[in-house]
Amino acid sequence: MKLRKTCFIYLPVLFVLFTGCYKYKEVDLIENPSYMRVFNSVSIEPDIFQGTNISSFFTFLMDPQTEEKNIPVRSATMADFLGTRELYTTSYPLNSGNSSEGHYVVDATGRKVFISTPMNYEYPGNAHVLTAPAINGFDMSAWAQVKSGEHRIVFVARPKNNIPFPELSREIRSTILVDTVVNFTEGEVYTLQIVCRDVDKNQFGLYMRRETFVHQAFEENKNYIGFVNLSGARPKRAQDGYMRVFPEKISINYSFYTHQKAPVKGYYPIEGYNNNFYKTLEKRMDTSISYLTVPLLPREAFFDNDTLRNYYRVDIASTIKPPPTMPFVQFIFGNADNPGSGAKDYGFDCQANGALFNTYRYGLFETVMPSVNKIVSTGNKYRIYSTVNIMEIVYNRVYMMQILRGFNEVPQ
Amino acid sequence: MKLLVKYITVCLLLMTAACIKKQAIPPPADNGVASLRDLLANNFSYSMFYSAMKRTSTDSLLDNAGEGYTIFLPDDGAFGRSGISRDSLGKMKVEDLKKLVLYHIVAGRVPTNSIPQIMNHPMPTVEKDFVYASSTSQIATLYINGIAVNKQDVMAKNGLIHVLNQALSIPAASVQDIIAATPEYSVFAAGLKKFGLWDQLKTGNPMVVLAPTNEAYAAYNWDVEAINNMDVREYRKMAFGTNILSPAFFFINDLRIAPPQGPFMQEDVMLISSGSGGGFQRQLKVVPFDWQSPENSLRSVWYGDWVFYPDDQQGQLAVNGVVIRSQTLNVIPDSAKVKTN
Structure with a gap:
């Protein structure tokens, strides 16, 4: 009797437990992988006077299945709804989490601008694919594994709606902007970007960089920062002085400031890091990066009596905001073709909190960028990491890619 | 008693007005079944x-x-x-x-x-x-x-x-054909011929022609005869040249959906649009290159004032461009005169 009662209770429970299981198929391993990350570094809107006729919203396809006339249909490696990349990216996917509030950026008036259509800022981003392991001590989870060898790379302009690429009309799928073949070497890390070659003529191209930071030796107590210029031909509007873009040849100087209480409360440059010349970017689409270094400062520079110092608060639009006290690297850009034409053409301070930065977008020519030191609160204490940063200048924007050392093996 | 009846009547009236009048639900549309x-x-x-x-x-x-x-x-x-x-x-x-x-x-x-x-x-x-x-x-x-x-x-x-919203019209063989065939552009056509701009309208790059009507010229006492008798050396080419935008291809509504973020350059002047926002995008003005310099900051009219292009005049399509009717001149004849000191 007791057994019957027990069976009566437990059997259904066991039944539910066993039938409730769902065994997900394990993703097949990729043999001889290379690692790839894809960005859309185009930021244009249609302009009828200049003849620009598309918006920067694309689909990226690798080795697509095609139908007649070589029109792509679908592919296993695809980044649909690929919008313009965010200004700040890390070496792990930033948009992997979900927001219960939806997708938005906050403009200068404090208004939330919602993005109502699906949107990816990069590939793989939050796609469910195999990603790269930690290489050279860096967390590389923002790079996807792909088979090494030759691949066809296609970028197609797509409308901003919620229709997935394979279901779009043939006519839309045939508006191919970039169609090329690339070769990936086994074990190498590649960053691919669609860039404008000529805005006025609606010409686009692929910029592919084999990342060398996975082979270089980096000191753990230094921050590394490198610049590349990925602008295409100078737009006519910029030549005529109606669009502000970075100069053709960019000279870059940098300083490193800390906040001190004496002699007068304020920022002072660290000795040896006051307005140093870094380099002049003569070439465009350069694939090798030379880094400048600034030291990883001791803990006191980031804390004031054990309290974390203030970032520059990008999340407060009003002019009244807590004064920043965090150390920061400042960059000043000049026109190398016409030096001395102005004391300071343009510059920015790396002084903001990267975690908030992409949400608060006030306009072009940011005067503040995220801090080069990544500060993470974990295990009941703040940890400060030194990073490697690649700054990519595209016409009037600077995209910052911050590569972090693996979190488990970082310096304290 | 009488008051009560009145009171009840009013109440009943109010009650009938408060009723929800349900409309008959139309049958669901049978999409895609009709030919x-x-x-x-x-x-x-x-x-x-x-x-x-x-x-x-x-x-x-x-x-x-x-x-x-x-x-x-x-x-x-x-x-x-x-x-x-x-x-x-x-x-x-x-x-x-x-x-x-x-x-x-x-x-x-x-x-x-x-x-x-x-x-x-x-x-x-x-x-x-x-x-x-x-x-x-x-x-x-x-x-x-x-x-x-x-x-x-x-x-x-x-x-x-x-x-x-409107009927389409069949594209003409060329922009020149449209202007030649339209009587109200006769003064404009005469001017283009006088300044040697006529032949380029037949072929060439896609272009947008902002065609002022005879009435627009009449406001400044210009007619076909006056133009035929004028001395070309006295006027800058821009008196008519600013009406031809090339290479360009747009209709008036395109100014609204793809607003120009900069000016359209001509030879020695440029066209600006009044920017985004409201209904003002469909305005164009001819200005000199240095119109934004500090000494010009208080000036609003250079060669002409804003020309507004109404919604119902989207432009006539030709194989090599679009002709857009304009009721005022974007360059006032006097301001295109060659200045001699």
Whole structure:
């Protein structure tokens, strides 16, 4: 009797437990992988006077299945709804989490601008694919594994709606902007970007960089920062002085400031890091990066009596905001073709909190960028990491890619 | 007692007014079941286009059973807005009318979401000439040759209808032909010939011609005779040259959906648009290159004032460009005079 009662209770429970299981198929391993990350570094809107006729919203396809006339249909490696990349990216996917509030950026008036259509800022981003392991001590989870060898790379302009690429009309799928073949070497890390070659003529191209930071030796107590210029031909509007873009040849100087209480409360440059010349970017689409270094400062520079110092608060639009006290690297850009034409053409301070930065977008020519030191609160204490940063200048924007050392093996 | 009756009557009246009057629920629309012919024949507001189709015997397209057709259909209101009455449509030559009707029809089903979101995307019509579709991610409206589609994607079993705000017109062979054939551009045409700008309108790059009417010139006492008698050396070429924008291809509504973010450069002057926001995008003005310099900051008029281009004048399409009617001059004759000290 007791057994019957027990069976009566437990059997259904066991039944539910066993039938409730769902065994997900394990993703097949990729043999001889290379690692790839894809960005859309185009930021244009249609302009009828200049003849620009598309918006920067694309689909990226690798080795697509095609139908007649070589029109792509679908592919296993695809980044649909690929919008313009965010200004700040890390070496792990930033948009992997979900927001219960939806997708938005906050403009200068404090208004939330919602993005109502699906949107990816990069590939793989939050796609469910195999990603790269930690290489050279860096967390590389923002790079996807792909088979090494030759691949066809296609970028197609797509409308901003919620229709997935394979279901779009043939006519839309045939508006191919970039169609090329690339070769990936086994074990190498590649960053691919669609860039404008000529805005006025609606010409686009692929910029592919084999990342060398996975082979270089980096000191753990230094921050590394490198610049590349990925602008295409100078737009006519910029030549005529109606669009502000970075100069053709960019000279870059940098300083490193800390906040001190004496002699007068304020920022002072660290000795040896006051307005140093870094380099002049003569070439465009350069694939090798030379880094400048600034030291990883001791803990006191980031804390004031054990309290974390203030970032520059990008999340407060009003002019009244807590004064920043965090150390920061400042960059000043000049026109190398016409030096001395102005004391300071343009510059920015790396002084903001990267975690908030992409949400608060006030306009072009940011005067503040995220801090080069990544500060993470974990295990009941703040940890400060030194990073490697690649700054990519595209016409009037600077995209910052911050590569972090693996979190488990970082310096304290 | 009487008061009570009154009170009750008023209350009852109020109660009847408070009733929810449920409307009869219409049966759900049977999308995609009707054929194109059913839709055209049974919809009174499509009657002008349908009768034109019947008159030109092109209505057999409505019975196709294949891939189908997409009709950019001007309804009766749209014909009215384009200045075409039932009468004038009836008096058109059958060949011309047939061309016009077929210019509104594209082979295959082309729903809005299958058209690339780009500016002036060409689509071949059954008549062989192209219609140009513009749409952007910012604005949900689709524009055909600058004309708004009022109702998108009316589905039929064998095709699709987009209802236009105005009727389309068949593209002319060249921009020059449009100007030569339009009497109200005769002064403009005379000026272009005088300044040696006439021949470029026949061929060449795509262009947009802002054509002032004779009335606009008359305000400054310019007519054909005055222009023929004028000394070319006394005026800068821009008196007429600023009316030709090349290379460019746009309709007036394109200024709204793809607002210019900078000026359009001419030889020695440039055209600016009044920027985004409100209805003011459809204004253009001719200014010198240094119009933004501090000493000019208080000045608002240089060679002419803003010229406003109304919505109902989207521009006449030619194979090599668009002619847009303008009722005022963008360069006042006096300001184009060569100054001698």
